[in-house]
Amino acid sequence: MTLAPDPPAPETAAEVRLGGLARSLGFLLRIAQVRNFERFHARFEGMDLRPGEFSVLWVIRLNPGIRQGLLAQTLSIKPAQMTKVIRRLEDQGKLVRTIPEGDRRSVRLDLTGAGRAFVEARRDDFLGADDYHGDDLTPEESRELARLLLKYSGTHFRATE
Amino acid sequence: MTLAPDPPAPETAAEVRLGGLARSLGFLLRIAQVRNFERFHARFEGMDLRPGEFSVLWVIRLNPGIRQGLLAQTLSIKPAQMTKVIRRLEDQGKLVRTIPEGDRRSVRLDLTGAGRAFVEARRDDFLGADDYHGDDLTPEESRELARLLLKYSGTHFRATE
DNA sequence: CAAAGAAAGTTTCTGTGTAAACAATTTGCC
DNA sequence: GGCAAATTGTTTACACAGAAACTTTCTTTG
Numbered sequence A, B: 001m002t003l004a005p006d007p008p009a010p011e012t013a014a015e016v017r018l019g020g021l022a023r024s025l026g027f028l029l030r031i032a033q034v035r036n037f038e039r040f041h042a043r044f045e046g047m048d049l050r051p052g053e054f055s056v057l058w059v060i061r062l063n064p065g066i067r068q069g070l071l072a073q074t075l076s077i078k079p080a081q082m083t084k085v086i087r088r089l090e091d092q093g094k095l096v097r098t099i100p101e102g103d104r105r106s107v108r109l110d111l112t113g114a115g116r117a118f119v120e121a122r123r124d125d126f127l128g129a130d131d132y133h134g135d136d137l138t139p140e141e142s143r144e145l146a147r148l149l150l151k152y153s154g155t156h157f158r159a160t161e
Numbered sequence C: 001c002a003a004a005g006a007a008a009g010t011t012t013c014t015g016t017g018t019a020a021a022c023a024a025t026t027t028g029c030c
Numbered sequence D: 001g002g003c004a005a006a007t008t009g010t011t012t013a014c015a016c017a018g019a020a021a022c023t024t025t026c027t028t029t030g
Helices: A019-023 A025-043 A051-062 A068-075 A079-091 A113-127 A139-153 B019-023 B025-043 B051-062 B068-075 B079-091 B113-127 B139-153
Strands: A095-098 A108-111 B095-098 B108-111
Touching: A019 A025, A019 B051, A019 B113, A019 B139, A025 B025, A025 B051, A025 B139, A051 A068, A051 A079, A051 A108, A051 A113, A051 B019, A051 B025, A068 A079, A068 A108, A079 A095, A108 A113, A113 B019, A139 B019, A139 B025, A139 B139, B019 B025, B051 B068, B051 B079, B051 B108, B051 B113, B068 B079, B068 B108, B079 B095, B108 B113
Parallel strands: none
Antiparallel strands: A095 A108, B095 B108
8 A cells, every 4th residue: 555645845835735724714814914014014104103003093083081991992902002002192292191080090081183183194094995905805895804804803883973 | 153062982882983993904804813813712722832833834734845935925924933933843843844955045844743643633623614713604704704805815825625 | 987809000021023134055147 | 167146044133912910099898
């Protein structure tokens, strides 16, 4: 009895076998996010901006006075990390932290004028139809992808106004 | 003329407004990957296994003798990081590095018997139908999500045998 | 009202991942 | 053949993200 011979070692990307991995959602999510980061950096090269920062400013703008912990929970950012992000944005003068009288453990967040201007100036770059994605998806596919990602995440977000 | 009053600050997750962010693929990809990590850790709690390691072993098993750089390119892992992962797996006795005669800059990778057994033992946990995802997607939705993620990534993988 | 426990952030420590410089080898080209 | 340039992988330095312990404030309860 003879064993099946090994296939020849692949020499180019097109020859590599992935088997079931090519259908693994965990793997595909990672690949997709790597691509997204590449596009993000290509687009926002010079601007002093990190991936998470815009989201933070955006949500504060839409929810003035939100507590820091609720913001962290909403964006799936760990509290320890949120502390650093907020401190940095405060140092930049984009937001203000307020300790409310009612509960002096918590922190309320509001944008400054500069913060609002910053968000407004980059709004279309992030969220506009002509965004930085540069993918090949049709608008219908893009919506469907968003729907499936939400369902996969098992997260509910407030119906958008 | 009066300005529109600010909405009340949200106090619970259901009250937070996200606006267009809830449709941003970059944001949704991040959320989905965080959930995926949570499920991964919940499932592989005790086992000594990191997210990227199984994929590396799996691809070497399907492509014996693959060069390290081609493996890195395939999995979108940076060469510097790949060096660490490979060294660790070599120390664990799961794979062997070979410097070929033809090109002594490169490294060829093959699994040991222990490496093959390791992959075989965890294969179904990773790639089986009853995998660790625990999401609410139907099989059709899961396939469609995989298709859209691939298209979003703009990556071609070899047709799976 | 005092003490115990819970809640909200912060700080510290550790690991993972990326980027940039480096060493070794091979290829291309006079 | 020999030097310049490109390729392959490694090392080093650093930024980012997570876990756990800590501080302060609030709530509960005997």
